Amino acid sequence: MLRKLLGVAVAATVAISAAPAAYGDTDPVEDVPTVTDAAQAELEDLRQLATEEGITLDEAVARYGWQDDFVAVANRLRDAHPDTYAGAVVAEDGTSGWIAFKGEAPATAAELTAAVPVPVKVVADRGYSEEELRQTLRTTHFGMLEQPGVANSAGEYDIETGVVTVEVEPAEPLTDPEAKERFRARLQPVRAANAAVKVEVKVADKVEMGTEAYIRGGGYLDKTNGATWCTTAFTVKQGNARGVATAAHCGESKLRYLNHGTSSYTTISRKRRHSGGHGDVGWFTTGGYTAARTFYYNRGKTRYVDDTRWAVQGVAISNFGRTTGYKGSPKVHRINVCYGDFCDMVAMDKHYTAGGDSGGPWYRGNTAYGIHSGYVVLGGKKRSTFSEVRYLPQALDISVFER
Structure with a gap:
């Protein structure tokens, strides 16, 4: 992709098709x-x-243009070696990356990474897989929510150190440091199945999180009374059936769907939603419209979806939200984060979104990554979050409708 980007970048102009940016009041979805x-x-x-x-x-091309190639390689190795894949990271300076494995690295890793146009280090003998970190976090997080005296929990893991960190909010506020330590001691230690994985439990005054379920990105979703509400992320399929996905917390039984630039709408009905171990996702019928394989990446502008991928730490991923618009600079902080009712969430490096952005698409180019949920505070910092579309088959038995 980097060579293609360089070729396009040196052109005098970038050819953008002249398709209409908005639909008229009587036009169907095209x-x-x-x-x-x-x-x-x-x-x-x-x-x-x-x-x-x-x-x-x-x-920007030099620093970020290679990341699509890197993510493609990391995804291929993750899918091929789920039991030993130990994570991938883009270096903070944007000049390199690494991909790690629990034990011996597969023979194909060196060949695949050599095709990425920046140095990619293959790390062996990490001692744990990313799936072990993910399962340890999920088990610990949901276990904390079942403990007496626990109001909420949020957690993440560090693929470089193998440390799973869970922050727990007591049901009753604790201001005395000794009382906090007694509370923490009651919950710790937590031991992982793999001794190489360490779990740290911390006591937080408050586990801050929230949804942004007012209005969304992609196509717009309004309540049946006309009040602005959410938006869609991507169209989806289940066998021959088609639908449209958004965040689960946007999921009233019926909503109005509107394209950009029109007051016409079709009423869509909720099919199913999932708020839990695979994120914050739901899907609806298409009402009287035909499902398109395109999505709004900016106001009145559309792209095809050609692929879906797992997020990789450090990679820049774009977002469109009904309130905050088109954003190209968000970067992945952690994957497979847990907070509240949700796990398998992706947390970004900071908070880019606002109320009304929920349900919108996270993407890069023509690749779909996620469905916007809201935000969470991790490591003392407020971060936008999304559900990975690669978990849609497990969560809802659906997949993204691609070209």
Whole structure:
């Protein structure tokens, strides 16, 4: 992809198709994307990122243009070796990355990483897999919620150290340091099945989290009384059936769906929702419209979905929200985070979103990554969060409708 980006970047102009950006009041949904070429879509995200970070497009391409290739390799190795894959990270300076394995690295790792146009280190003998970290976090987090005196819990893990950290909010506020320590001691130690994985329990005054279920990104969702509410992320499929996905907490039994630039709507009905171990997701019927394989990545502008991928730590992923608009610079802080009722969430490096953005798409170029949920405070910092679309089959028995 990087070579394609460089070729497109040096062109005098970027050709964007002249499809209409909005639908008229009487027009049906049409599958006509504004941007059709994958390299153009990726380049547009990099232009947006460069604007937000105050750098040149050339600098953005050099620092971020290789990440799509890196994520593709990491995803391939994760899917092929789920029991030994121990995570992947983009270096903070954006010049390299690494992919780790619990024991011996598979023979294909060196060959695959060599094709990435920046140095990628293959780390062996990490001692634990990322799936072990994920399962330890999930078990610990939901176990804490069942403990007497616990109001809420939030947690993450560090793939470099193998430490799972869970912050627990007491049901009754504790101001005395000794009382906090007694509370913590009652919950700790927690031992993982793999001794190489360590669990740290911390006491927080409050586990802060929230949804942004007012209005959304993608196509707009309103309540049946016309009040603005949420938006859609991507269209989805289940066998021959088609539908549209959003956040579970947007899921009233019926909603109105509107395209950008029109007051016409169709009423859609909830099929199913999941608020739990695989995130905050739900899906609806398409009402009187036909499901498109495109999504709004900006106001009145559409792209195809050509692929889905697991998020990778440090990678820049774009988002569109009804309130905050198109954003290109968010970066992944942690994957498979737990908080409240949810696990398998992705937390970003900071809070980019606002009330009304829930349910919207997280993506890069033509690749779908997630469905916006809200935010959580981890490590003392407020962070936007999303549910990974790769978990939709487990959560709802659906998948993203791709080109």
